[in-house]
Amino acid sequence: MKIPLTNNMDLSIVVPLLNEEESLPELCAWIERVVNEHHYTYEIxxxxxxxxxxxxxxxxxxxxxxxRIRGIRFQRNYGKSAALNEGFKAVQGNVVITMDADMQDSPDEIPGLYRLIADDGYDMISGWKKKRYDNTLTKNIPSRFFNWSTRRISKIPLHDFNCGLKSYKRKVVKCIEVYGEMHRYIPVLAKWAGFRKIGEKVVEHRKRKYGTTKFGWDRFVNGFLDLASIMFVSKYGKRPMHFFGLIGSIFFFIGFVMIVILVIGRITEPGTGLSNRPPFYISLTSMIIGIQLFMSGFLGELIARNAPGRNAYLIEKKIGIE
Known part of the structure; x- marks a missing residue:
């Protein structure tokens, strides 16, 4: 049985997962109990x-x-961002809540997250796991540094950007694209899409009951690379010439001025050679780099203006989803 498309569904709960067979029945039963107690129309x-x-x-x-439980299965592992992106495409509820499948996010937080969006008018609420049960050395300390850096760069006053427990207005998830490993920066994506009312809520962090963590140390390195990418793409993604063209022009101008000075010196001092002087090769290299950067910006403009829409992922099966 498929759930008919409707604009009156209260809630969509999106759960990306990888090897969580033990936790799924308990998690879904818990979610169903909470939403039924509050009489929400919903989908999972x-x-x-x-x-x-x-x-x-x-x-x-x-x-x-x-x-009301619906399923999407990828042909292979694409990552959490891809899973969220496909889930966001499929949601029908007016409020969208994401949570992890490992039982460390409590479904009891759903009503509070729902009310902040539906009643208080927030565009997005990010959970804040103020008290954590993770290993302090391997997760807490790097996570605090990561969140501090992201907060300073993005100017979004959140304490826990990477918390999987978040709630959104439906139009937010329909306006953003989550790719690569950008799930860590959904608040940044939302802000750059024009949604300014972003808040946070302290949520319960529970000890892992089943399975093992799917993330390692590499997520912190990748995280900062992704942050640099998203800040660049958000600002220059549709106008790369403004970045590469400007820097290329500066390099070319510096090299050109140095060449002119060297040529004038050669004219005023006929015995002075050009090819045996280091400044000649420095200026020539500067002009070449400038031309390459300028052409990179030009090609970037062509690509940006002819880029296709959202990424396509090879989905093997679906249940209850058009």
Whole structure:
């Protein structure tokens, strides 16, 4: 049974997952209990990001038991950002809540997150796991540094950018594209898309009950690279010539002025050579770099103006989704 498309559904809950067969039945039962107590009309969208265990079989069973549970399965592992992006495409609810499938996010937070969007008018609310049960050395300290850096660069006053428990107005998730590993920076994406009312809510962080973490140390290195990417793309993604063209022009101008000075010196001092002087090669290199940067900006403009829409991911199966 498929849920008909409607603009009156209260809530969409998006759960990306990878090898979480043990936690899914308990998580979905908990979510159903909470939303039924508050009489929300809802859907639960489970996105299987290429699991190698029996997660998809569990999802199929859950969908048979509750038609409001819907499933998407990727052909292979694409990452959390890809899973969220496909989930955002499919949502129908007026309020969208994302949470992880590992039971460290509490479904009891759903009503509070819902009210901040539906009643208080926020565009987006990010959860803040103020008290964490992760290993302090490997997760807490790097996470605090990461959040501090992101807060300073993005000017968004959040304490926990990477918390998987977030809520959004539907129009927010329909206006942003989450790709690569940009799930860490959804608040930044939302801000650059024009949504300014972004807040946070202290949420419960629970100890992991099943399975093991899917993230390692490389996520912190990738995180800062992604932040640099998103700040550049947000500012210059549609006008790369303004970045590369400006720098290229500066390099070319410096090299050209140096060449002119050298030529004038050669004219005024006939015995002075050009090819045996280091400034000649420095100025020539500067002009070449300037031309290359300028052409990079030109090509970037052509690509940006002819770029296709959202990324396409190879989806193997869907349940209850058009």
């Amino acid at each position: 969208i489970l996105i299987d990001d290429g699991s190698t265990d029996n997660s998809w079989e569990v999802i199929e069973t859950l969908c048979q038991g509750n038609p």
